[in-house]
Amino acid sequence: MDLHFTSATATDEERSAIDATLDGEAGALQPPTTSERFRKRHLLLPVLHAVQSRVGWISPGAINYMGERLTVPPAEAYGVATFYALFSTEPQPPTVLHVCDDIACQTRGADALCKHLEAEFGKEGVSCANGAITWKRSPCLGLCEKAPAVLFQTSGEECQDYTLAPVNAEQLSSALRGKPSKEFRPIHGLPPQTVTPAMPLLKRVGSVDPLSYEAYCANGGYSALRRALEIGAVEVIRELSSARLMGRGGAAFPTGVKWKAVSEAPAKPHYVVCNADESEPGTFKDRVIMEQDPFALIEALTIAGYACGAEQGVIYIRGEYPEATSHLQNAILQARSAGLLGNNILESGLTFDIEVRRGAGAYICGEETALLNSLEGKRGEPRNKPPFPVHFGLFGKPTAINNVETLVNVLPILLEGGSQYAEIGSGNSTGTRLFCLSGNVERPGVYEIPYGATLRSLLELAGGVAGGRNLQAILLGGAAGVFVRPDELDIPLTLEGARAANATLGSGVVMVFDDTVDMRRILTRIAGFFRDESCGQCVPCRVGTVRQEEALYRLMEAKGEPQKELALLAELEQVMKDASICGLGHTASSAISSAIHRLGVFQGVKE
Amino acid sequence: MQSVLLAPPKPMLTLTIDGESVRVPEGFTILQALRKKGIETPTLCYLENLTPVNVCRVCVVEVVGSRVLVPSCSRKVEEGMVVLTNSERVQHSRKLVLELLASSVDMALVNEDTKRWMQEYGAEPEKFGEASAPSQEGERDARHSGHHHAPHSTTAETVAQPVKVDNDLYIRDYSKCILCYKCVEACGADAQNTFAIAVAGRGFDARISTEFAIPLTDSACVYCGNCIGVCPTNALMFKSEYDMRQAETWDETKQTVTETICPYCGVGCNLELHIQDNRIVKATSPLDRDITQGHLCIKGRFGWEFINNR
Numbered sequence: 001m002d003l004h005f006t007s008a009t010a011t012d013e014e015r016s017a018i019d020a021t022l023d024g025e026a027g028a029l030q031p032p033t034t035s036e037r038f039r040k041r042h043l044l045l046p047v048l049h050a051v052q053s054r055v056g057w058i059s060p061g062a063i064n065y066m067g068e069r070l071t072v073p074p075a076e077a078y079g080v081a082t083f084y085a086l087f088s089t090e091p092q093p094p095t096v097l098h099v100c101d102d103i104a105c106q107t108r109g110a111d112a113l114c115k116h117l118e119a120e121f122g123k124e125g126v127s128c129a130n131g132a133i134t135w136k137r138s139p140c141l142g143l144c145e146k147a148p149a150v151l152f153q154t155s156g157e158e159c160q161d162y163t164l165a166p167v168n169a170e171q172l173s174s175a176l177r178g179k180p181s182k183e184f185r186p187i188h189g190l191p192p193q194t195v196t197p198a199m200p201l202l203k204r205v206g207s208v209d210p211l212s213y214e215a216y217c218a219n220g221g222y223s224a225l226r227r228a229l230e231i232g233a234v235e236v237i238r239e240l241s242s243a244r245l246m247g248r249g250g251a252a253f254p255t256g257v258k259w260k261a262v263s264e265a266p267a268k269p270h271y272v273v274c275n276a277d278e279s280e281p282g283t284f285k286d287r288v289i290m291e292q293d294p295f296a297l298i299e300a301l302t303i304a305g306y307a308c309g310a311e312q313g314v315i316y317i318r319g320e321y322p323e324a325t326s327h328l329q330n331a332i333l334q335a336r337s338a339g340l341l342g343n344n345i346l347e348s349g350l351t352f353d354i355e356v357r358r359g360a361g362a363y364i365c366g367e368e369t370a371l372l373n374s375l376e377g378k379r380g381e382p383r384n385k386p387p388f389p390v391h392f393g394l395f396g397k398p399t400a401i402n403n404v405e406t407l408v409n410v411l412p413i414l415l416e417g418g419s420q421y422a423e424i425g426s427g428n429s430t431g432t433r434l435f436c437l438s439g440n441v442e443r444p445g446v447y448e449i450p451y452g453a454t455l456r457s458l459l460e461l462a463g464g465v466a467g468g469r470n471l472q473a474i475l476l477g478g479a480a481g482v483f484v485r486p487d488e489l490d491i492p493l494t495l496e497g498a499r500a501a502n503a504t505l506g507s508g509v510v511m512v513f514d515d516t517v518d519m520r521r522i523l524t525r526i527a528g529f530f531r532d533e534s535c536g537q538c539v540p541c542r543v544g545t546v547r548q549e550e551a552l553y554r555l556m557e558a559k560g561e562p563q564k565e566l567a568l569l570a571e572l573e574q575v576m577k578d579a580s581i582c583g584l585g586h587t588a589s590s591a592i593s594s595a596i597h598r599l600g601v602f603q604g605v606k607e
Numbered sequence: 608m609q610s611v612l613l614a615p616p617k618p619m620l621t622l623t624i625d626g627e628s629v630r631v632p633e634g635f636t637i638l639q640a641l642r643k644k645g646i647e648t649p650t651l652c653y654l655e656n657l658t659p660v661n662v663c664r665v666c667v668v669e670v671v672g673s674r675v676l677v678p679s680c681s682r683k684v685e686e687g688m689v690v691l692t693n694s695e696r697v698q699h700s701r702k703l704v705l706e707l708l709a710s711s712v713d714m715a716l717v718n719e720d721t722k723r724w725m726q727e728y729g730a731e732p733e734k735f736g737e738a739s740a741p742s743q744e745g746e747r748d749a750r751h752s753g754h755h756h757a758p759h760s761t762t763a764e765t766v767a768q769p770v771k772v773d774n775d776l777y778i779r780d781y782s783k784c785i786l787c788y789k790c791v792e793a794c795g796a797d798a799q800n801t802f803a804i805a806v807a808g809r810g811f812d813a814r815i816s817t818e819f820a821i822p823l824t825d826s827a828c829v830y831c832g833n834c835i836g837v838c839p840t841n842a843l844m845f846k847s848e849y850d851m852r853q854a855e856t857w858d859e860t861k862q863t864v865t866e867t868i869c870p871y872c873g874v875g876c877n878l879e880l881h882i883q884d885n886r887i888v889k890a891t892s893p894l895d896r897d898i899t900q901g902h903l904c905i906k907g908r909f910g911w912e913f914i915n916n917r
Contacts, residue, residue, distance in 0.1 A: 003802070004827030006818070060819050073802030073827065078818035082807040085753030089819065137754045361753060362809070379806065384661050384681055532755055536786070536806075536813030537662050540700070543707035546764055546811045547735050554736070554761045568734065575703035578676045578696050579664040586675065 001037050001071055010065035017054035018066050021047050029312055029355050031376075031395045032269055040070040042395075044377035048081055049319075049358055056155035057088040072377070083379045083535075085138075085361030086153060086319045093127040097135040097176065098151040098320070102281050102529065103479070103522050104144035104438040104511055108166070113148050116169040121176055133176055139363065139529055140281035140479075141165075141320050144438035144511075145192075145445040151320050161322040191288070192445035193461065200412035200432055201405070202448045205292040210327050213334040216295040222340060224411040228303045229348045231414075233263060236307040240410065242418035244430045249275060249366075249403030250480070250506045251583070252428070252495050255410075258400055261390040262308040265398035270310040273375070273394060273401045274301050276317040276324075277359050277366040280478035281529060282509035285434040286404035288446045290317070290324035293408070294331040298354060300407035302341065303414065305352040308400045313354040316371050319361050328356050363533035367582050368401045370535065381537045382582035405434050405508075425451030429494035433508060439475075440466045440514040449493070456489035458510060469514040473599050477506025479526050480587035482594035483519075503594075519601045520556050523592050527552050530588040541585030544576045548589055555602050562602060569596070622688040637668060637679035637690060646692055649701060649724040651708075651839055652787035653680040656900040657797045660788045665704045665724075669694045676700055702728040710735040711765045711811075713782045716841035741767030741782070748820035750812040764811065770849075773822035776830050776909050778849045779815075783842035786813060790834035790843060798902045803827035804834070832908035836891060836901055845889040845909075858883065866893070869907040874898065876907050887911045 010018070022043060031042055047070065051062045058081045060074075067074045081087045088096075099117065101110045114124075117135050121128040124136045141163065143149035149165035150172065164171065190206035197203050209215040216222070228236045241256030262270055274297065278286040290297060301313045317325050332354055335341045343351050357375060359365045365374045369383035372394050393399020409431055413421045422430040429451035435458060438444045442463025449458060455474065465471050471486040482503045484491065491501045498505045513519065527549040536542045551565045551572070573589035580586055595601045617632040624644055631640045636659070641648045652663040661678035668679045671689035676696060691697060705725050708714065709732035714721070724730075739762040747768050771779040788806065795802050803826045807816040817826040835843040844852075851857040862883045869876040876899040879891045890908055894901040 006821065006825055063818055073805070074818040075803055075805040075816070075827065078816065079805035079807045082816075083752060083809050085751070088751070090749070139754065384678065386682075528755065531810060532753055534810040536808070536810045538664050539662070539704050539707055539785075540664055542786070542811055542813065543711050544703075547707065547710070550736065550760055550763060557761060559761050560736070571699070571703060574696075575700050575707075579667050579700040579704065580675075581661070581664075 003067060003071070003073055005064040005067060005074060006060060008060035008064055010059070010061040011055070013055055014051055014059065014062040015065055017050040018047050018062070018069060021050040022069060029314055029357075029375075032397060033395065036071050041072055041377035042375060043070055044072055044077060044080055045357065045360065045374065048077075048084075048087055049360065052087050052360075053155050053159055053161075054157065056094045057091050059091075070377075080377065080379055083362060084319075084359070087360055093129075093131050093134045094155045095133040096153040097133060097172070098138035098141065098153060099124075099135055099172075100139070100141040100143070100147070100149045100151075101137045101525070102140035103475070103525050104140065104282050105147040105149060106522065106525060107439045107511075107513060107517060108147035110148045113167070113169060113172065117172060117176070120173060128176055135176065138320075139532065140279065140283075142278055142284045142287050142318070144282055144284050144436065147438065147444075151322075160326075163320075163323065191447070192443035193447045195448075199448045200416075201289070201408055201434060202446070204296065205288060205446075208293070210292045210294055211330055213295065213331070213338055216293075220415075221295055222299055224414040225299050225303055225306075225340070226346065227414045228306055229346060229350065233307045233309070236303065236414065237263060239413055239418035243409075243413040243421040244418075244428055245406065245409055245413060245421075246428055246430075246495065247403055248405035248409070248433070248508070250280070250478070250504075252505075254428075255402060255406055258390055258402070259304065259307050262310075262398045262400040265391060267391075267398055269312065269397055270308050271394040271397060271399040272301060272304040272308050272310045272313045273371070273399055274313070274315040274407055275366060275368060275371055275401050275403050276315050276321075277371060278321075278404070278507070279318050279363040279366050280480060280507045280509065281526075282438055282475065282478050282511045283436050283507040284438075285436050285446045285508055287321055287324050289404055289408055289434075290321070291327050294324070294327040295335065296408045296411060297328065297404055298331050298335050298341070300410045301354055302345070302352050303410055304400060304402065304407060306350055308398075310400070311351050311353070313352060314375060314394070315354060315356045316359060316365070316375060317356060318359045318366075325356060325358060332356065362535075363529075364535045364582075364584055367584060370582070371401065372399065379535070381535045382584075384581055425494065427494065427496050429496060433493065433505070435493070435508045435510050437462045437510050437512070439512040440469065440517070441510075441512040442466050451494050452497075453493055454489065455484070455491045455493060455510070458493060459489065459512070465512060465514050467514075469516065472513045472515045472517060473519065473595075474513070475509060475511040475591060477504040478509040479529055479591055480583070481506040481509060482590055483599050484594075485598060519595060519599065520552075523595050523601065524549065524552050524556060526591050530584065534584060534588070538579070538581045538585065540575045540578075541580045541582075541588060544572050544580075544585070545588050548572050548576075548592065552592070566596065566602065569593070620684050620686045622684050622686070622690060624690045625692055631684055633684075635684045637670075637677070637682050637684055637688075638666060640684050640690075641668075641679060641692065648679055648692065649705075649721070649728075650680060651721065651785060652789060654789055654837055654894070656894055656902070657789055657792045657837065660792065663704065663708075663785065663787055665701055667697060667700050668692050669697050698728065702730055705730040706732045706734070708732075708785050710738075710763050712785050712840070713765075713767065713780075714785075714840065716783060717839065721839070735763040737762045738767070739764045741765065741769075744769045745820070747781070747808075747812060747814055748816060750808055752809040752812070755810075755812070766814075772846070772849075774824050774830070775846055777832060777835055777846055778844050779823075780842050780844065780849075781814060783840045784815060785840055785842075786815070787839060789837040789839065790815060793833040793837045793902070794828075798833050799829070799831050801827050801829050801831070803829075830905045830909060831903060832905070833902045835908075836903070847888050851883075851888065857888075862888065869903070871906040871910065876903055878903070878907055880911070886915050
């Protein structure tokens, strides 16, 4: 392919970062093509990460050099680089401090933190500490139970991004004065709930060393994979179906149906992908699993590969999760050297390996087809469906994509048997479910409860509203979910119960707001979030999310006629729900609409 | 006599459109079925000679059983499908899409069909309020993905910005860009395989751009002008037309179109020469001709300037 490049050349540092990524250890992922134009393109994101973390920005020379090596036109590489919030195509200080100002952190002092930074170090984006560091506001970092939270994005040789949470003004000041220190790194403690061995998902969390393969095996690890190999792929899928396992990422699609479709798809090869791009504001359950029980995910994804007839698996993890990423990478290395990844796993003839790919700051990449495009080195724009990934997935091949929590449920299903698993809960809501409690709640954190408990009992389990204050509202299901009122706490936490109450469990978010919170500010933050995170591809979402935010600001500032603005919001909701390409647009007004109609946030328009 | 290779006949599918039964060959899109039935469907990002990207969403229809509306331009017909083209939901979405575009983009030079659709669907883009101030040169090109820093605006943000004039052949007025992706497709694998432009940025800040927004003269652009040929809003325009419009001498009522064959090489591309005051003011190529399918090269597109040097 004849590509045209400008005269900008890469520095030695940029070259070596790119070369090391491409010439180093070959990843597990191999696209089924010999076409020069597409063979290496999937490596674009890893290469962009390599340059960003080595030199702190993506220069024209670096774009040219990666374009040459990967056969990617520079305009397209630039289009991809500018899609992701964690990449910069302009020089910036080597360390960027991302301060979460999203809704959960807002209830725990994020605004005060930002004001402090602004007063002491100037506006966001301005460099301080002699150009060594800059700070920026960030969407949800997935550390809501430890809010307020920040992420240090670092660059240079042997740099390592890290998060701090909870963090206070003094700690940030000293970090910004050029003493970035990892000493406040979060200690991964016990979950707030009393964890018992009877809890299928959290049983190892907090008590078993997440970095040790031996510890994992000594605590029941890899018995589910052995069981799977014993009963065979067809039986594994049958167990999932009798367990009635539904996806835990938000869409609640039956996992057995998905795996069956992939396993029976005639096109080859097949792929399994773990969606660990957990970015729904208020969601952090997958992070806790990956940080504290990473081997469980590796084992579960191996079972998925076996059942779906895939030899290659990918974990696509959000770029804001450095600790979880390193724990997963460690687990993969250890599993590989123990012979539990690679060829002839457990002498069964099974070949399977896993590669971890990092996202780079794009909520939309949690949408499964956007995630696939991102993995292929394209902009993370969702695809039109049908065709669905089970038929036309990664590199156009049959692909099973599952969320982290969904996958780790496969382990208890195989160990107990599907029908035993389905004894818990009712209808299509079987087994246990992880809920992410955050906001003004006494003991925030991940809770594992059997399907069927009420919202009230979950809130009580977490100690109720923090400081014994009055409950104003609960956001159920995430920014794409709905607000419920204090008088609706008897909603049963099942798929069916939530649906009957015109709500959704979504990704398991339960965010609590006490009566001191200005809900209008929460709504404008949600509107801003969807505007920022829209990929920009389709008109209803690209422009609709902007118009939604503007209408909310007019309502807040009492400009114009409120009834007119409310009518406008309703029209926007309808077109985004009906005509957007993907779930982001479909749900971008869900929480806002529920706040208006259920909570009556704007002047007594409660229905 | 022309010999024609016959493909095996495709199985026929039956679907219902607005209550009437229609039979179409397998592989047809809903849009093709609608056109066969003579039902006019608005389209903006769709063009016969490009791969459907289904991003504008103005061609959506209701398919019974589908939770959301579907883009007719890319959705394939299935046996027994029941399609509604005139339901309240369809009307609402089409109207809103037109309104959202017209409230954020300068639609003054869109084609007559689009102007008519705006009227037929009753689009009122002004309902989103007063427009925000246009952005400065280069400002939109430099926007980062992620948290937007615009002052929280109560006015309607637009893509208004200065015109990019960086070469003698064509200009790029991104105030008129509806981000239909057609130019990117024509520059890329659908026609020219040059890849000089791509979509950069994200969300409302998404834009068509060269790498690092460099001028076209430094980019991979080969000036085939196929991007101009597919642009539905005149955001991309011949410099000759742009200059005449600036001088207020552009007058389509005085123009004639002469179809001819490009004289440069042996391919024999069809050319349409647009003439005003006995001068060629621009060249296009018809979409429905086998040889070019609307696409040309730099010579056919722009290589007629010498004729005017009399």
